[in-house]
Amino acid sequence: xxxxxxxxxxxxxxxxxxxxxxxxxxxxxxxxxxxxxxxxxxxxxxxxxxxxxxxxxxxxxxxxxxxxxxxxxxxxxxxxxxxxxxxxxxxxxxxxxxxxxxxxxxxxxxxxxxxxxxxxxxxxxxxxxxxxxx
Amino acid sequence: xxxxxxxxxxxxxxxxxxxxxxxxxxxxxxxxxxxxxxxxxxxxxxxxxxxxxxxxxxxxxxxxxxxxxxxxxxxxxxxxxxxxxxxxxxxxxxxxxxxxxxxxxxxxxxxxxxxxxxxxxxxxxxxxxxxxxxxxxxxxxxxxxxxxxxxxxxxxxxxxxxxxxxxxxxxxxxxxxxxxxxxxxxxxxxxxxxxxxxxxxxxxxxxxxxxxxxxxxxxxxxxxxxxxxxxxxxxxxxxxxxxxxxxxxxxxxxxxxx
Numbered sequence: 568x569x570x571x572x573x574x575x576x577x578x579x580x581x582x583x584x585x586x587x588x589x590x591x592x593x594x595x596x597x598x599x600x601x602x603x604x605x606x607x608x609x610x611x612x613x614x615x616x617x618x619x620x621x622x623x624x625x626x627x628x629x630x631x632x633x634x635x636x637x638x639x640x641x642x643x644x645x646x647x648x649x650x651x652x653x654x655x656x657x658x659x660x661x662x663x664x665x666x667x668x669x670x671x672x673x674x675x676x677x678x679x680x681x682x683x684x685x686x687x688x689x690x691x692x693x694x695x696x697x698x699x700x701x
Numbered sequence: 702x703x704x705x706x707x708x709x710x711x712x713x714x715x716x717x718x719x720x721x722x723x724x725x726x727x728x729x730x731x732x733x734x735x736x737x738x739x740x741x742x743x744x745x746x747x748x749x750x751x752x753x754x755x756x757x758x759x760x761x762x763x764x765x766x767x768x769x770x771x772x773x774x775x776x777x778x779x780x781x782x783x784x785x786x787x788x789x790x791x792x793x794x795x796x797x798x799x800x801x802x803x804x805x806x807x808x809x810x811x812x813x814x815x816x817x818x819x820x821x822x823x824x825x826x827x828x829x830x831x832x833x834x835x836x837x838x839x840x841x842x843x844x845x846x847x848x849x850x851x852x853x854x855x856x857x858x859x860x861x862x863x864x865x866x867x868x869x870x871x872x873x874x875x876x877x878x879x880x881x882x883x884x885x886x887x888x889x890x891x892x893x894x895x896x897x898x899x900x901x902x903x904x905x906x907x908x909x910x911x912x913x914x915x916x917x918x919x920x921x922x923x924x925x926x927x928x929x930x931x932x933x934x935x936x937x938x939x940x941x942x943x944x945x946x947x948x949x950x951x952x953x954x955x956x957x958x959x
């Protein structure tokens with residue numbers, strides 16, 4: 568998908584990642600939000616049968632937003648790894664994002680947080696289903 | 702007579718008895734619910750299978766997906782009270798206005814999270830239905846309206862081409878394999894182990910599988926790899942379809958008729 572022009576206003580820095588570099592590790596703390604500027608990243612989840620690919624994200628797609636939307640205490644819900652070839656990422660300005668998010672009413676924040684919790688839970692269920700099917 | 706200045710209350714409380722439906726998948730509705738007490742089951746109805754998504758309790762919000770879709774779509778899941786439950790029901794008129802006026806970057810994040818969730822839910826549906834069709838698990842459906850439905854997996858020997866939909870340009874290759882069995886929800890593909898060196902064959906990878914049926918009809922099937930079993934000189938891949946077009950479903954359905 569093309570990069571949404573609005574994203575450019577928030578890119579604080581850019582990084583290049585070699586293939587297979589771990590960008591986010593499941594279970595770790597952190598709430599930076601990233602955008603794929605070039606290449607692809609793989610979203611993987613730990614299972615009793617090893618790491619399982621649950622999604623592949625391409626140019627224009629954001630990741631890391633689940634932990635951000637859930638708040639400071641949230642762990643990273645999945646591992647994100649640079650795929651083959653050149654991967655360039657934008658790191659979004661966290662202070663600016665926090666300022667916007669804090670300005671929302673508690674009700675709206677709760678609704679958005681609920682959505683991101685469901686993404687986290689569904690990710691876990693997908694892994695369980697994949698492992699059961701394997 | 703109603704006072705024209707009377708405002709519509711945006712929030713009210715409702716009580717549900719055990720087993721009572723709160724909302725139903727495919728219904729139109731925009732209200733958001735907050736569970737004040739009790740337990741609520743969220744489930745999807747896929748073919749004749751009820752797929753539980755979550756059991757939620759006090760403090761959880763349900764029905765919010767439709768909020769992000771601004772009621773342009775139907776509810777993606779059903780909700781039922783598992784015990785006597787009290788819920789706060791909100792008509793999100795004011796919140797929608799606030800959401801519309803909020804920072805576009807946050808709306809983009811929410812939209813992408815929603816897209817991801819929708820995609821994952823569909824994927825789980827397919828996995829569950831696939832599991833149901835395994836001969837050992839073939840159960841008589843509890844559904845009244847499709848109680849005689851049976852699932853079929855046909856043994857075949859169809860050569861096919863397949864390519865990764867997730868690999869980068871320059872790292873992709875079109876490979877060959879043999880479809881050994883096929884159903885309305887997935888297929889079993891036998892490949893040469895050397896194919897693994899051309900593109901990754903990890904669980905969860907997305908592929909496009911293309912084949913021609915004995916009746917001359919062509920099929921293009923977007924699939925996800927859900928299992929992989931190594932034999933002597935071959936690998937068996939279990940694939941689950943992602944979204945099939947109506948045409949593809951008709952061609953496949955006709956081919957699979959007993």
